[in-house]
Amino acid sequence: MERPTALITGATSGLGAEFAQQLGRSQHDLVLVARDTARLEAKAVRLRTDFGVRVEVLPADLITDDGVASVSARLADPARPVSVLVNNAGFSLVSAFEKNTAADEAAHLRILAQTPMELMHAVLPGMLARGTGRIVNISSVSAFIPRGSYGAAKAWLTSFSRFANLRYGPKGVQVTAVCPGFVHTEFHERMGANMGRVKSWMWLNADQVVREGLADNAAGKAVSIPSRRYATLMGLARLVPDRLAASAGNRGR
Numbered sequence: 001m002e003r004p005t006a007l008i009t010g011a012t013s014g015l016g017a018e019f020a021q022q023l024g025r026s027q028h029d030l031v032l033v034a035r036d037t038a039r040l041e042a043k044a045v046r047l048r049t050d051f052g053v054r055v056e057v058l059p060a061d062l063i064t065d066d067g068v069a070s071v072s073a074r075l076a077d078p079a080r081p082v083s084v085l086v087n088n089a090g091f092s093l094v095s096a097f098e099k100n101t102a103a104d105e106a107a108h109l110r111i112l113a114q115t116p117m118e119l120m121h122a123v124l125p126g127m128l129a130r131g132t133g134r135i136v137n138i139s140s141v142s143a144f145i146p147r148g149s150y151g152a153a154k155a156w157l158t159s160f161s162r163f164a165n166l167r168y169g170p171k172g173v174q175v176t177a178v179c180p181g182f183v184h185t186e187f188h189e190r191m192g193a194n195m196g197r198v199k200s201w202m203w204l205n206a207d208q209v210v211r212e213g214l215a216d217n218a219a220g221k222a223v224s225i226p227s228r229r230y231a232t233l234m235g236l237a238r239l240v241p242d243r244l245a246a247s248a249g250n251r252g253r
Ligand SMILES: NC(=O)c1ccc[n+]([C@@H]2O[C@H](COP(=O)([O-])OP(=O)(O)OC[C@H]3O[C@@H](n4cnc5c(N)ncnc54)[C@H](OP(=O)(O)O)[C@@H]3O)[C@@H](O)[C@H]2O)c1
Pocket: 009, 010, 011, 012, 013, 014, 015, 016, 033, 034, 035, 036, 039, 060, 061, 062, 063, 088, 089, 090, 091, 111, 138, 139, 140, 141, 179, 180, 181, 182, 183, 184, 185, 186, 187, 188, 190
């Protein structure tokens, strides 16, 4: 029997590498996307050996038109259908909005919102024609609190996922925004953020985030907030003034 294929962006580290691991383990063939080709190749060798699945490596810079076009072409190829799209690649900017250049902000907005939109646009027609598909968009709890342009971009992704799940879920395509809190990955180190003020109980492991995110997507949920503690916190964040909600997120700066 043909194995389903999952395409994962940002598969070299953190949550993306964990999605590759869990989807490979559940017998999905994989397409791994990121910029670092050597690291992608090394992951691919490991995944083939561990799970006996096919693994393609697709190097692409997802803040460039060419990079997004090459991944879109792979997603839209009717000869090699993709059943699961994980829009995960991302980064954040350490400085405040007014201190960044507009070009830095544009690249940041692109990878967090525009690129996932373009990749969904490429994969959806095939999924709808086949009457089945899964899209997992990695958002953040920052979508629910005032948290600069990062939170605003994640709010866009979460809102669009909610719409898309309503519209395409009944047609067989489940769309979920996975909204984690702080997760142990390379994200904060790459950003150059000082995470010393984040309490240990606020940290999640990638393994749990991906497991719960995939389960919620399989269950057809539009929004997944991994861990009971973050689900409770986000319930409370809706009730308190913006200033209070924002202060919790600001620890990671
Ligand atoms: N860690 C957290 O606390 C946390 C919390 C909530 C949400 N998130 C979200 O989770 C997602 C994954 O982040 P992570 O925590 O796993 O961070 P990470 O370990 O730094 O991984 C980021 C991934 O994105 C890829 N990437 C970065 N820029 C790219 C570009 N221009 N083109 C293509 N790929 C690019 C990186 O690969 P290359 O460098 O090889 O390109 C890497 O594979 C992000 O969307 C982030 O916003 C993270």
